[in-house]
Amino acid sequence: MGASVVVQGLRIQAGGQTLVDDLSFSIAPGEVLALIGESGSGKTTTALALMGYARDGCRITAGSVRIGEVDVLNLSSVQQRALRGRKVAYIAQSAAASFNPSRTIMDQVVEPAAIHRLMTRAEAEAKAVDLFRELALPEPETIGSRYPHQVSGGQLQRLMAAMALIADPDLVILDEPTTALDVTTQIEVLRAFRRVVRERRATAVYVSHDLAVVAQMADHILVLRGGQMREINPTPQILAAPSDDYTKSLLAAARPVPRVSPPTVRDSQLLLDIHDLSAGYGPVDAKGQPAKMVLENIDLRLYRGQAIGVIGESGSGKTTLARAVAGLIKPCHGTILFNNRELKPQLAQRSKEELRQIQIVFQMADTALNPSQTIESILARPLVFYKGLRGEPLQRRIRQLLDLVKLPATVAGRLPGGLSGGQKQRVNLARALAAEPDLILCDEVTSALDTVVGAAVLDLIAELRRELGVSYLFISHDLHTVRAVCDEIVVMQHGRKLAQVARADYDRGPHHPYYELLARSVPELRCGWLDEMDSARHTTPLEPQT
The missing domain is CATH 3.40.50.300 (P-loop containing nucleotide triphosphate hydrolases)
Structure with a gap:
């Protein structure tokens, strides 16, 4: 699992507007590349193009995308559909909107294996249970029998990851997968995603606007603005010494600054x-x-x-x-x-x-x-x-x-x-x-x-x-x-x-233990924070006394 990804001269347009302009980059097998930038910068549009897909009204008008030996953009529409879910898998931002509420979780998780005829139903279910265990889901043997509304948002997000990974894809695209989660759930999902990506040596693209999250997940960061690449560098270099002014502005915006005025008379x-x-x-x-x-x-x-x-x-x-x-x-x-x-x-x-x-x-x-x-x-x-x-x-x-x-x-x-x-x-x-x-x-x-x-x-x-x-x-x-x-x-x-x-x-301090837990669970804008949290969890109880 894990293949090289090479993108050259990618251009995506909608009407007369260019959404992604002459974009080129590469990802080594088993590495994680983060795409960051403001809303409308072209992050998701670029990520979807890696599957040969463009949203309604958009067209891929130039360039090439290679995943291993496969030239994605030169495949027919039938071949591209066969590629999706098999060679490249997509984990969306909203798991709740991606699952069918009328079908069990197991039915949906094993669906890619069935569509691509990779294994029998019994083999797919056994593999799904293994993935549930890898992703630290509760009751991995039985959680698949539930319906989507019967699990939490963080659990559903990890179940979507299981659905994406069941076919052992060469490339996994994670599109803002923790944005809607609360901080304590987010840290557990991040741990699970990172562990699975590392252990499986998966090549991954992580789309996010959260630089603190990206710092824990990515080997390299590609900064986009207006569909154009501003810089691409190893994550530690981006965080410590960004070369582009726009990247510097993103880092400045990511660091919390007090925005509270002194109390006035009207406050009384x-x-x-x-x-x-x-x-x-x-x-x-x-x-x-x-x-x-x-x-x-x-x-x-x-x-x-x-x-x-x-x-x-x-x-x-x-x-x-x-x-x-x-x-x-x-x-x-x-x-x-x-x-x-x-x-x-x-x-x-x-x-x-x-x-x-x-x-x-x-x-x-x-x-x-x-x-x-x-x-x-x-x-x-x-x-x-x-x-x-x-x-x-x-x-x-x-x-x-x-x-x-x-x-x-x-x-x-x-x-x-x-x-x-x-x-x-x-x-x-x-x-x-x-x-x-x-x-x-x-x-x-x-x-x-x-x-x-x-x-x-x-x-x-x-x-x-x-x-x-x-x-x-x-x-x-x-x-x-x-x-x-x-x-x-x-x-x-x-x-x-x-x-x-x-x-x-x-x-x-001291504050209520639950307040302290919430404070500890907010990712910090530096590499290694999640590793430190993982080390600390072995000596510090995760659950506060209430």
């Missing part, structure tokens, strides 16, 4: 007061208790102009807290006061002014934006509803909002499907800003963004706090990001609030 006004809040999902019993309790007895106070971060693993109740404040889920107990007035528990019961004052920015812009509406229509809706704008004032405000989130005015006429992930998230934020709210609930708003765009969004959030006094409830699994933008941090686990840490105490 209590804006949001949550008392003894509990919420959950499912059928409600006679006592009003939901079948699954997600949030229990939460107390939290947020002042005007303040930003409070809420951190914790997936399932800790972070998003449920934001949805309860937004009126998207009805609490079963407790009160929410906003500007000293009790908020009705459900969205439909709240006044138009209350709706305007509290806006939410969802994590997944792909599902938050209507794919059939132009960006202009998406931004116009809150401006018409809350502000009554029409005609030129409406158009002018749309242009201002796009400028505010660093998007060109030409984006207004496009559909969400024509934008990169980072661009869609900025539209998501612009829509919330259109209402001129007092409180913005930010649910993992930078988790899917590249470092430069993510840093720009964090700068924007800090700027709005200073100029408009906007308050934030900032939900994230990234402790470094939360520390950069928030005055206080609320730590949650299993639906309960464990601790609240003030900015002045961020670097002082």
Whole structure:
């Protein structure tokens, strides 16, 4: 397993636009090359071209791609389909969107072996169980009998890796495979991916905007901008002495910088007061208790102009807290006061002014934006509803909002499907800003963004706090990001609030053990960090006492 990859003069176009321009590079057998750059830089477009694939509207117009002795771009479409899943395998960013919810995990993991007729069903299932074990999945002998919704996001991501590896491909493409995972899950998935890649001597391409993750995985880094290569060098050299100014800017953006202004007079006004809040999902019993309790007895106070971060693993109740404040889920107990007035528990019961004052920015812009509406229509809706704008004032405000989130005015006429992930998230934020709210609930708003765009969004959030006094409830699994933008941090686990840490105490200890675990699990921007973590785990317990 593991073959050389040689790319020469690759050019990919969409209409009259060149997405990847005259790109050449090579990967030695068994090495990992990382593709990094901003959203729209051509990372995924390049990675897909290694399979001879171009997305709808795109064409590979020049160049060659060789995997071992195979000239990929000169194969027929039938031959390219035979190549995919056999010689080259792809691990996508969203495992949840890649699995069929109606079929068992095992049925889907062994499918590449069946399609390419590599082994019998019994042999494929036995090999799948071995892969489950290699990828440190729980209950490897039986996990395949479950359905996708019955496993966690981190487990599903590793199961997708098993599906990709079952055919022993010569090249494995990993496209942002840990972006949507919380930090403690991410570190386990990274460990599993790296161990399997190393032990199998797989040649791999790792697409990511997270330089700290790339530092643990890649032998070499190729930096892309606007579809052009800015530099390619060994990972230690890129991190210690980058030769290109753009690479230097990426590294600078990846290092957390505090973005918090000193408290002002307006901070003394209590804006949001949550008392003894509990919420959950499912059928409600006679006592009003939901079948699954997600949030229990939460107390939290947020002042005007303040930003409070809420951190914790997936399932800790972070998003449920934001949805309860937004009126998207009805609490079963407790009160929410906003500007000293009790908020009705459900969205439909709240006044138009209350709706305007509290806006939410969802994590997944792909599902938050209507794919059939132009960006202009998406931004116009809150401006018409809350502000009554029409005609030129409406158009002018749309242009201002796009400028505010660093998007060109030409984006207004496009559909969400024509934008990169980072661009869609900025539209998501612009829509919330259109209402001129007092409180913005930010649910993992930078988790899917590249470092430069993510840093720009964090700068924007800090700027709005200073100029408009906007308050934030900032939900994230990234402790470094939360520390950069928030005055206080609320730590949650299993639906309960464990601790609240003030900015002045961020670097002082001791803190709650779970807070310390989250802090230790955020990858550092240097080679060898994951190796050190692996060594430390043998002497330090991974699970905190709660």
